[in-house]
Amino acid sequence: MTLLRRLILLSLLLTFAFPYQAFAYKVVLDAGHGGSDPGATGINGLREKDVNWDITQKVRDELIAKGYEVVLTRTDDSYWSLAQRVEFTNAQKADLFVSIHANSHPDGKTKGTMVLYYDNDYPQEDYPASETMKKLTPYSKDLAQHVLDSLLAAAGTKNLGLIPSAVYVARMGTIPSILVETAFLNQASDAALLASDSVRSKMAAGIADGIAAYTPPLFTDSLGHWAREAILRMKNKGIIEGIANRYEPERALTRAEFLTLMDRVFTFNQLKSVCEPGGTVTSIVYGCQAPAEQSYKDLPSSHWASPVFAKAKNLNLLQGYSDGTIRPDQSITRGEVAFLFDRLLQMASITTNSPPVAAASASFNDVPETLWSAKAIYALKNKGIIDGITDTAFKPSQSITRGEIAAMLNRYYQG
Numbered sequence: 001m002t003l004l005r006r007l008i009l010l011s012l013l014l015t016f017a018f019p020y021q022a023f024a025y026k027v028v029l030d031a032g033h034g035g036s037d038p039g040a041t042g043i044n045g046l047r048e049k050d051v052n053w054d055i056t057q058k059v060r061d062e063l064i065a066k067g068y069e070v071v072l073t074r075t076d077d078s079y080w081s082l083a084q085r086v087e088f089t090n091a092q093k094a095d096l097f098v099s100i101h102a103n104s105h106p107d108g109k110t111k112g113t114m115v116l117y118y119d120n121d122y123p124q125e126d127y128p129a130s131e132t133m134k135k136l137t138p139y140s141k142d143l144a145q146h147v148l149d150s151l152l153a154a155a156g157t158k159n160l161g162l163i164p165s166a167v168y169v170a171r172m173g174t175i176p177s178i179l180v181e182t183a184f185l186n187q188a189s190d191a192a193l194l195a196s197d198s199v200r201s202k203m204a205a206g207i208a209d210g211i212a213a214y215t216p217p218l219f220t221d222s223l224g225h226w227a228r229e230a231i232l233r234m235k236n237k238g239i240i241e242g243i244a245n246r247y248e249p250e251r252a253l254t255r256a257e258f259l260t261l262m263d264r265v266f267t268f269n270q271l272k273s274v275c276e277p278g279g280t281v282t283s284i285v286y287g288c289q290a291p292a293e294q295s296y297k298d299l300p301s302s303h304w305a306s307p308v309f310a311k312a313k314n315l316n317l318l319q320g321y322s323d324g325t326i327r328p329d330q331s332i333t334r335g336e337v338a339f340l341f342d343r344l345l346q347m348a349s350i351t352t353n354s355p356p357v358a359a360a361s362a363s364f365n366d367v368p369e370t371l372w373s374a375k376a377i378y379a380l381k382n383k384g385i386i387d388g389i390t391d392t393a394f395k396p397s398q399s400i401t402r403g404e405i406a407a408m409l410n411r412y413y414q415g
């Protein structure tokens, strides 16, 4: 085996053993009940809210020791409504949600462990789930199964299985969500287990191990998004990146992010600037003007995108605004994106000697042929790279979203 082959094999082995992950998954833990709401009461006088709180804290400590980022809904014995819990969770930009409860049954005999999740195959008409949660069924179910298996193994309780359920906290969120019913407070042997600190520790370890056995899907916040397939393809291709495990598909793309993407697609250092008669619109250069020599007052060399702006300047893509700014963190419009992308295609065509494509006749009501970006918009529309918001509206002045740019680049690579 050559040294190179050994190195390749070694790096593959390392990749499988320690998959690269530069961020911690974020978990929201929810201790059921609290404050004026005690939850179920045990035959031994245990209150559910106290048991839930103790196990939740133990799960938190286990997860933090495993490298997870953990946030709790209630952090003391206070009352939180179900809506508050979900609202809080939705704002966390987390990867998964686990609510921790103990159970009770009127017959006083039922015992065991169950995990509830929302299942779109068993919808309950009177309790509709959020649109996102409907699409999350397989992910929530997968999480529920891992936690159930691990909890049963750790605590030795009876297996009552996975329960498709429309409980509020499992159906109204936007991330894979489950509700764990550890054991029954009003059944003698289960209540004895829940009264034991060491059993509660085992249960917590079981829940944490189950969470650790579950791999959250890439970019949790784009699950169910219309551009998800394009987002995943462009991620696989190394063109787009997320922020930790989020993609933020509905957020406006910034100018700095756009240039970074374009550098990955076109490799700026390999392009030559295209000259045509022109001028400037906003900060975008029409033709070949001498690049402004001054540095931009809002782009310090410490800005993460400073190098790519320097390359873009060499290509005459951008020029500062008249106030001396370049506004790297400002959103970029759909018209600007079309103009710059078309310009870069032309530069790439010169490099590769492929023929330019002529502009087509107008079809968007809001893109008259006199609009500075019209030629680019119709050229890209003809190539199948961009699309309107509707058949007749392109909205050239609207910010492009990160989902839209992923879809556009996906079309470019498929074309």
Ligand SMILES: [Zn+2]
Binding pocket: 032, 033, 039, 040, 048, 101, 102
């Ligand atoms: Zn409960």
